[in-house]
Amino acid sequence: MSKRVRPRVHVITMGCSKNVVDSEKLMAQLKLNDIELTPSIEDADIAVINTCGFIESAKQESIDMILENVKRKGNGSLKKVYAMGCLTERYMVELGKEIPEVDRFFSSNQVKDVLLELGADYKYELLGERMLTTPKHFAYLKISEGCDNPCSFCAIPIMRGNHRSRPIEEIVAETKLLAQKGVKEIVVIGQDTTYFGLDLYGARRLGELLERVADVEGIEWVRLMYAYPAKFPQDVLDAIARHPNICKYMDMPVQHISDSVLKSMRRGISRRTLTQLIETAREKIPNITLRTTVIVGYPSETEREFEELLEFVNKTKFDRLGVFTYSLEEGTSAYPLGDPLSPEEKERRLARVMELQQRISESKNELFVGTRQRVLIDRREGGQYIGRTERDAPEIDNEVFVNTDRRLTIGGFYDVDIVGSSEYDLYGSL
Numbered sequence: 001m002s003k004r005v006r007p008r009v010h011v012i013t014m015g016c017s018k019n020v021v022d023s024e025k026l027m028a029q030l031k032l033n034d035i036e037l038t039p040s041i042e043d044a045d046i047a048v049i050n051t052c053g054f055i056e057s058a059k060q061e062s063i064d065m066i067l068e069n070v071k072r073k074g075n076g077s078l079k080k081v082y083a084m085g086c087l088t089e090r091y092m093v094e095l096g097k098e099i100p101e102v103d104r105f106f107s108s109n110q111v112k113d114v115l116l117e118l119g120a121d122y123k124y125e126l127l128g129e130r131m132l133t134t135p136k137h138f139a140y141l142k143i144s145e146g147c148d149n150p151c152s153f154c155a156i157p158i159m160r161g162n163h164r165s166r167p168i169e170e171i172v173a174e175t176k177l178l179a180q181k182g183v184k185e186i187v188v189i190g191q192d193t194t195y196f197g198l199d200l201y202g203a204r205r206l207g208e209l210l211e212r213v214a215d216v217e218g219i220e221w222v223r224l225m226y227a228y229p230a231k232f233p234q235d236v237l238d239a240i241a242r243h244p245n246i247c248k249y250m251d252m253p254v255q256h257i258s259d260s261v262l263k264s265m266r267r268g269i270s271r272r273t274l275t276q277l278i279e280t281a282r283e284k285i286p287n288i289t290l291r292t293t294v295i296v297g298y299p300s301e302t303e304r305e306f307e308e309l310l311e312f313v314n315k316t317k318f319d320r321l322g323v324f325t326y327s328l329e330e331g332t333s334a335y336p337l338g339d340p341l342s343p344e345e346k347e348r349r350l351a352r353v354m355e356l357q358q359r360i361s362e363s364k365n366e367l368f369v370g371t372r373q374r375v376l377i378d379r380r381e382g383g384q385y386i387g388r389t390e391r392d393a394p395e396i397d398n399e400v401f402v403n404t405d406r407r408l409t410i411g412g413f414y415d416v417d418i419v420g421s422s423e424y425d426l427y428g429s430l
Contacts, residue, residue, distance in 0.1 A: 006035050007036075007079070007119070008043060008044050009035055009046045009048060010038045012047060012050065012069075013050045014050060014051050014061060015051070015054060015086065017187070018140075018190070019052060021141075021142045021189070022085070023133065024131050025129070025130050026050075028129040029123055033120035041078075042077070045079045046078065046082065047078055049081070049085075050085040051066070051087035052085065054086065055327035055329070056327045057327070073101060081102050081103055082114065082117065085106075085108050086160070089107040090155065109161075129177065132181065135411065136182050137185060137378075137411030138184065138187060139185075141171065141174065141186050142189050143190045143209065144163060144166060144190035144192070144193070145160060145163075146160040146162050147163050147195075148163040148199075149230070149268065152265050155330075155332055158331050163199055165195075165198070168205065171212075172212050175213050176216055179216050182411065186219055186223065188213070190226055192226060193225065193226045193227050206227075207238060210246055211239050211242075214243045220413070223393055224236070224246075224249065224250050227250055227252045229274055229277055236250075237285060240284075247289075248287050248289065250281065250289075250291070254274060256301070256305075258301070259271050260305065266333065278290065290320070291321070291322075292321055292322075294309060296309070296350050296353060297326040297350075298334075299326065299334060301326075309353070318360070319364060319391060320398070323350045325343075325346035325349075325350050326341070361398075362423040373389045374416075375402065375413065376412075376413055377402070377408050380410065384402060387399065399424075400418075400428055401427050401428070403428075408430075416428035416430060
């Protein structure tokens, strides 16, 4: 009797860091089942696409990726194509009708079914195990799934369900496994990290969790992302201020500042409370780096309210800032408001915010010229080493370009003298 030939699988991840973690856990399960994972789609028999359905542009990118691989299947390069994740969770029926060439669609919580389809068993003893796709010195740590916030523009609760915290001990155990693999920087993520613990323990326990993660031997940086500002737990700021290896950094998406827009967005916070929270963070942690995101072109955002947002960005001077244009999403409470602003007007507003932030970032970076900064080296490129300071999250923030004749270790920390700056980067030497 001939031995069954195991398929060669290539996993493609679309969208955010939360999807990265999901793919890494799926790949760890496949590997333990002796299923070969290929780094290149050209060497694969099967493509598994972990899709994103957050906003229109992300949905289109996922659909394009599915179609690209369906084409590969059509010409014989692939035997099967599977799709999973947020987009398929939301539009499974529609996608099945529109792209019947896909062998099977899975929702975002059907990892066991994906494994079964690929001839693998779910290994419960692998709890917390991942096959890292990031550089080995940093990893994303997902502490929860889903979201309970009623934001009018957001479809995440539709795709990911209600908020579900992971047990603290389970998260700490995963952190220890990551540290054993050589991970030095933990990036804490979730759809809403500040809600952590409320569903499981009856109280918000993010501050405690950050310190427990930071106490794991080998972890040198712990970085907090996706901190929802409404009902913000103040002990988080105390933990960041007190613990030496919790980065003096926080990502807190504010989305807008106009009270009328915040109310329509159902953000659960006012301009006054939001401003006080930012002031408190800077008082408790004077050197904190604040990252945020804002949305422009929301249906009820008038020109006056947009100017109010611009004035707020100019006054607050966030260290890092990203901008989204509003995306009309079916099933959200803002959907009945329509999408009255033209794409051109949304892009105009986005450009004005980014031009302002570019000037803010340039002036802030100039202050670091002549200083010495601790830099984590991420990679070597074009004869230069490229890394980040404590002030920068991987893949989305500023970088430091280091000139040196020395051979540096990727994933190593070095003291770098900053000799130059630009809008979004620093330049240094050892």
